[in-house]
Amino acid sequence: MPTVVQKYGGSSVADVEKIRKVAERVAARAADGTRVCVVVSAMGDTTDELLSLAKQVSGAPPRRELDMLLTAGERISMALLSMALQERGVPAISFTGSQSGILTTADHASARVLEVRPFRVEQALAQGKVVIVAGFQGVSRETKEVTTLGRGGSDTTAVALAAALSADCEIYSDVAGVYSADPRVVPEARRLERLGYEEMQELAAAGAKVLNAQAVEFAKEKGIAIHARSTFGGPEETVVGPGASAERIAGVASQADLALVSLPPARMPQALALLERHGAVAAEVHLQRDRALLALSKENVHGFQALADELARELPEARLDAEGLGAVSVVGTGLGGSHRVLREVANALAELKAAPRALVATPLRVTAWCDAAALPVLVRGLHVRLIG
Template structure:
């Protein structure tokens, strides 16, 4: 008898009819002879509705109270799903994150998991019950309810799988696996039978919304066997594991994009030691993450440089830089939005020279200017105007031989959390 963790996102349990279908799928898994733990997100738009409620009260809700509020969404899901399973004649029990032993730090809204004490989960499994756990939430050592932030339910599922030494962790979503790119853009995107942790982590970090990076990191750290599959079909899905066999001739495994990009440019910076350190220390102290950094040539003792930040941080980044004029001499700081970062990913790129040149050539043939570039051993990213996203993705997908004759399956609205 194997031990399986199944995670279902918000659209999979978006209403009671979908919840009943999910319940039948879970019961079928148990009837195949497995012990089953299920992690569930809040139903449909519940989280957005709760956030709107809070905003109707105050523009600046306390982080602690937001955690108290938002965790109720998952509690509704687990209770209803347990009822649906019980209605099918199968014993089930629901737990909040803290009842399931999810111990976190005290960072409200973005807590990290410190420990999992799955005693109650294991006891319920031994009693023959299906265990339903609320994703996205936990409790700190001092008894404060916390939420894990974006991707929290994926992370919950993988963390529980590691803690109970599950044989498999299945992440159910609205597509039937990991595709070579967004199947909403490329209808003939290639579904991958398997992908390595490192490749999946790069794709997740670069904008692919199938799995959250923290969940992939956890799976890699604890060697959790992870499968991404559809809530709407019985397709096999995509296995995420330590190493994935390369398909013959396929160097690039996937193409990701991120629209949440802004470019900040600082012009006329005095060329002297410590300037860059001062700028990026100030940004770090303000909690602003910086991605790509490019410095231009030096002229008359000054230089220009640019960097990218998350779109939501653009104005704050400009304010931070303006605030250090007493320490850093520069002419002006500007920001540019309406950008997208397009990235190609593949472990095979390490041993295949010319991949970057090919990417640049494909983009240039679309008449598109590349504004910034970033590379690593298994990825290349280019920042371009967002208006050219679709044509560039389609061109790159074809150029790197990722097109197939099959139409990609997209079963429903994008999953949440």
């Protein structure tokens, strides 16, 4: 009997009405004999609301307690979805990350999945139940503490479970797959029929919200194809798998709320250790002869001010640029081998009167850091010029 892991994000289960509709879709899928395991995120803005409570009681909330707090979110949505399914007469049962056997590292707020031991999930599926699993969370293998996988971690939960269950993996969100840019920003954006793992990783790392970067890495490792679809839409999808998209340039993505740390290359080890103490991971590191550049997202750092203060105190030679900073990236497999795309990006930025604060080109991506306020104009301008 075929098994599928479906993941529904926060906006797909934002209220009781939507939870009922998701239950309807899941029930239809289960009715054709498929064994269905559903991974859910917290309802709508629950995670942000909980985070805001934490920030009200603590300047820099301890990450262990933050994980304890935030995991309440998926517990609520999974229980409600299980109830909605049982209300329709579909046998269902919900499991926390820990109960589902999602074993992780002990890095609170940014744990990585080490192993999945889905005994209870398999048992319940074998009993003909739809299994609902709390996304974004697990339990540390050594210390048995509750952990979270960082923003977007529910995608990782879904891929890891699909691999462990030898199942197909479907990720549902507001949009019917992966687009060449955010359709809300670029009306000309088009859906990509298929996309290579590497392109998707670059797009996700560059700010495309459809799929989480760690989830794609996991899928690549395990050879799992991800089907990205719209929760309440039709069968249109993007399949992310081995290979690459048909296009030279897959898409344009952007990201706000970034920080750049620039410092002498010799101080790099101290800087990385300092970031790690604050649970922050540099998304990019670029070394030149006399200057090193660390780029990171402020979003995943709880208590960024504390990090900034410590940086100023311990590494006075570092320069931090974290005010209104964003980045726009052009991603594609056809970018290496010549500087053509880099030149096109530089020309487009000049035409759009944007002076990048930093710029990086790799075989798969060109990224320019610039004023966050200019991002929508830059994304659309680059899309029109480079893709159409």
